[in-house]
Amino acid sequence: MDPSRCPCLSGLPYAECCGPLHAGRVAAGTAEQLMRSRYSAFAVGDADYLGRTWHPSTRPADLTPDPDLRWYRLDVVMTRAGGPTDDHGVVEFRAFYRHPDGPGSLHEVSRFVRERGAWLYVDGAVDGR
Structure with a gap:
């Protein structure tokens, strides 16, 4: 993967996409944008961002x-609510990884809330493969 390309696969360079977040x-304007930026944080190893965007x-x-997981592809399956005027949102996605034990994917339906204008990840129902 091109190191300047954003891991969330938006098609934009990292410096113009998830990097500023x-x-x-x-700040993320939608639940989907937050989910994509969190995926990118996992891909680049940014634990501080994950902490700042995870509901306390x-x-x-x-x-x-x-450190052994290499995230390489993100597919957004569905988004429900989570827009600029919403306070709750749901994003379903599948993320693909490589690991020394073999490749795999994570399928999750994630819940998000917006508090004091900031989107936060709450939790998700996970189906890992």
Whole structure:
């Protein structure tokens, strides 16, 4: 993968897509944008961003990404609500990875809330393969 290309596969360079969100220069405007930026944070190993965007009521104590996982593809399956005027949203996605034990995918239906103008990941129903 081209290192300048954003891992979320938006087609934009990282510096114009998820990079500014990771750096805290802008905030996600929709639940889907937050989900894509969180996927990219897993792909680039940005645990700080994952912590900042995970709702405190469900955030785990350890957010260290697995260094052996290489995330390489994201497919957004469905988005329900989660727009600029919503306070709740749902995004279903499938993320693909490579691991020394073999390739796999993560299928999740994620829930998001917007509090004080900021989208946060709450939790998700996971079907890992």
